[in-house]
Amino acid sequence: MKVDLNSDLGESFGNYTLGMDSRVIPLVTSANIACGFHAGDPAVMKNTVRQALESGTALGAHPGFPDLVGFGRRKMDVSPADAYAMIIYQVGALAAFAKAAGGRLQHVKPHGALFNMAARDAKLAEAIANAVYDVDSSLILYGLSGSESIKAGEHVGLRTASEVFADRSYQEDGSLTPRSQAGAMITDEEKAISQVLSMVREHKVTTLSGKVIAVKADTLCIHGDGEKALLFAQKIRAALQENNIEIAASGSFIR
Numbered sequence: 001m002k003v004d005l006n007s008d009l010g011e012s013f014g015n016y017t018l019g020m021d022s023r024v025i026p027l028v029t030s031a032n033i034a035c036g037f038h039a040g041d042p043a044v045m046k047n048t049v050r051q052a053l054e055s056g057t058a059l060g061a062h063p064g065f066p067d068l069v070g071f072g073r074r075k076m077d078v079s080p081a082d083a084y085a086m087i088i089y090q091v092g093a094l095a096a097f098a099k100a101a102g103g104r105l106q107h108v109k110p111h112g113a114l115f116n117m118a119a120r121d122a123k124l125a126e127a128i129a130n131a132v133y134d135v136d137s138s139l140i141l142y143g144l145s146g147s148e149s150i151k152a153g154e155h156v157g158l159r160t161a162s163e164v165f166a167d168r169s170y171q172e173d174g175s176l177t178p179r180s181q182a183g184a185m186i187t188d189e190e191k192a193i194s195q196v197l198s199m200v201r202e203h204k205v206t207t208l209s210g211k212v213i214a215v216k217a218d219t220l221c222i223h224g225d226g227e228k229a230l231l232f233a234q235k236i237r238a239a240l241q242e243n244n245i246e247i248a249a250s251g252s253f254i255r
Contacts, residue, residue, distance in 0.1 A: 002245070010047075013039055025057050026057070037064050052103075058249035058250070060142070064090075083131070129155070130156055140251060143162065144175070145217065161254055166196050218250060
């Protein structure tokens with residue numbers, strides 16, 4: 001049994017520092033690095049790529065909507081053609097930083113509102129998947145387990161990694177509870193660990209309403225900007241290892 005641990009990183013901007021990247025990066029196997037639209041800037045992208053490579057953490061692009069003020073978490077009315085161009089632009093930028101540092105990208109994981117909208121919108125998901133494929137067909141597309149993103153990635157011929165979340169609650173349709181609703185975030189580390197083990201070992205999760213639904217867990221997200229990000233990462237790693245679950249970058253086992 002294997003699972004990838006990923007975290008959203010490189011989300012600082014100019015003089016503003018967000019997250020605990022230097023401490024979280026060594027604890028995860030895949031880094032989703034912001035590409036300058038929702039967060040990050042060229043210097044931050046370059047530095048985060050370097051840190052990840054030094055830690056042996058696989059590199060991934062984390063493209064989002066062009067919304068620094070809203071941190072990419074606000075919905076935007078974009079056409080599939082615009083979404084396609086946004087993905088090409090951002091993934092291409094991070095791929096260049098990776099190449100300059102002697103590495104290469106493993107995966108692409110859309111960010112925030114773009115991620116959640118693509119999980120339900122088949123046309124948006126298709127545009128994202130096509131963009132990733134056209135940049136590099138060997139890349140792995142990360143998407144919400146059971147979502148349109150996973151279906152679109154598989155349809156165009158990409159490898160896909162079904163993603164689950166340690167610190168987010170679920171709705172009965174498999175979507176994440178919107179952050180604007182009570183109970184969206186899981187702040188109790190023991191509850192988060194219990195949810196993780198259920199998803200990885202038993203392929204199921206208990207929703208906010210109490211209903212149990214099926215999930216596939218190839219990769220597990222640990223948010224790097226949360227109040228307890230470091231504690232969550234440490235405790236979840238320990239729990240997985242104690243349960244004989246191998247932690248490995250998705251590129252080593254996704255076929």
